[in-house]
Amino acid sequence: MIIVLKPKATKKQVDHVLARIKELGLKPMVSKGTERTIIGVIGPEDTLRAQPLEVLPGVEKVMPVLKPFRLVSREFKPEPTVIDIHGVKVGGRRIAVIAGPCSVENEVMLLDTARQVKRGGALLLRGGAYKPRTSPYSFQGLRETGLRHLHEASERTGLPVVTELVDTRDVEAVARYADVIQIGARNMQNFELLKEVGQTQKPVLLKRGLSSTITEFLLAAEYILSQGNFNVMLCERGIRTFETHTRFTLDLSAIPVIKKLSHLPVIIDPSHGTGLWEYVPAMAKAAVAAGADGLIIEVHPNPEAAMSDGPQSLLPKTFAALMHDLKKVALAVGRTI
Ligand code: PEP
Ligand code: MN
Numbered sequence: 558m559i560i561v562l563k564p565k566a567t568k569k570q571v572d573h574v575l576a577r578i579k580e581l582g583l584k585p586m587v588s589k590g591t592e593r594t595i596i597g598v599i600g601p602e603d604t605l606r607a608q609p610l611e612v613l614p615g616v617e618k619v620m621p622v623l624k625p626f627r628l629v630s631r632e633f634k635p636e637p638t639v640i641d642i643h644g645v646k647v648g649g650r651r652i653a654v655i656a657g658p659c660s661v662e663n664e665v666m667l668l669d670t671a672r673q674v675k676r677g678g679a680l681l682l683r684g685g686a687y688k689p690r691t692s693p694y695s696f697q698g699l700r701e702t703g704l705r706h707l708h709e710a711s712e713r714t715g716l717p718v719v720t721e722l723v724d725t726r727d728v729e730a731v732a733r734y735a736d737v738i739q740i741g742a743r744n745m746q747n748f749e750l751l752k753e754v755g756q757t758q759k760p761v762l763l764k765r766g767l768s769s770t771i772t773e774f775l776l777a778a779e780y781i782l783s784q785g786n787f788n789v790m791l792c793e794r795g796i797r798t799f800e801t802h803t804r805f806t807l808d809l810s811a812i813p814v815i816k817k818l819s820h821l822p823v824i825i826d827p828s829h830g831t832g833l834w835e836y837v838p839a840m841a842k843a844a845v846a847a848g849a850d851g852l853i854i855e856v857h858p859n860p861e862a863a864m865s866d867g868p869q870s871l872l873p874k875t876f877a878a879l880m881h882d883l884k885k886v887a888l889a890v891g892r893t894i
Pocket of ligand 1: 659685689740741742743764794829
């Protein structure tokens with residue numbers, strides 16, 4: 558249920574509505590827009606249906622939410638969410654590009670890559686320290702050592718870092734070193750992990766599951782928001798289809814669909830989405846044209862020797878050339894990069 562307050566509702570009236578909801582044993586979540594306040598109510602809708610909340614002073618209307626998700630919905634928050642990551646804004650006019658290696662392999666390569674992607678125009682650095690690999694024999698990541706390298710690279714370059722969390726036991730360590738917690742595609746429906754990150758206030762980059770529908774994706778985000786963390790970015794990274802020329806099928810139509818349904822920023826990952834570096838520039842440009850708020854791109858100084866995802870990693874110079882082209886696409890759609 559969503560309660561829309563009148564534009565001129567006073568703080569006292571809002572507090573009274575909140576108190577009434579709590580009295581009914583329900584949890585109110587407040588969205589303060591520039592125009593008006595909206596209250597989302599979590600809990601059994603039947604309790605509310607029996608209560609005439611419309612009559613409370615300051616209330617304009619009470620609407621049932623027909624969609625399965627509530628706090629992530631546009632109905633709850635009509636204005637787009639802008640997430641501030643140490644001054645880097647995601648969801649505003651400027652498109653945020655996140656770049657870096659798939660895995661943190663060692664201190665030197667990470668710092669080298671970080672410096673090069675910064676020069677190319679990236680605003681955030683990516684790098685995995687805990688790697689969810691298909692095979693148990695593949696490189697599993699440097700774990701805490703990798704987190705320290707990321708922190709060091711961030712200190713030296715000024716780029717905030719994005720890194721993946723795969724286990725609830727590592728929330729504290731990852732939250733200590735990272736500026737954005739990535740929840741990978743394979744963990745999109747790890748509900749305990751979602752609840753844990755929901756209890757922090759760290760920005761979260763939530764990746765779409767390999768075989769998840771957009772509704773399932775938004776419900777996964779709802780888990781995080783329902784715990785009180787509204788700093789969520791939704792990342793489309795390709796889904797499983799019958800096509801084999803690319804590693805996954807990058808669902809660019811998810812951009813307008815999610816933009817219609819939700820207020821959360823949308824990030825596109827053309828690297829995992831295609832699996833092949835030569836297709837990354839085309840998909841990155843298409844994503845910007847289609848309204849993405851950001852991109853996450855894998856860049857490696859020597860992709861042939863990469864410990865993970867070499868075939869889809871751009872060389873730093875290819876990344877820089879792509880950034881140059883993206884500027885023109887961004888300008889054409891009223892954005893900057
Ligand atoms: C990654 O970003 O390196 C990664 C493992 O992504 P995904 O979860 O989308 O496969
Ligand atoms: Mn990767």
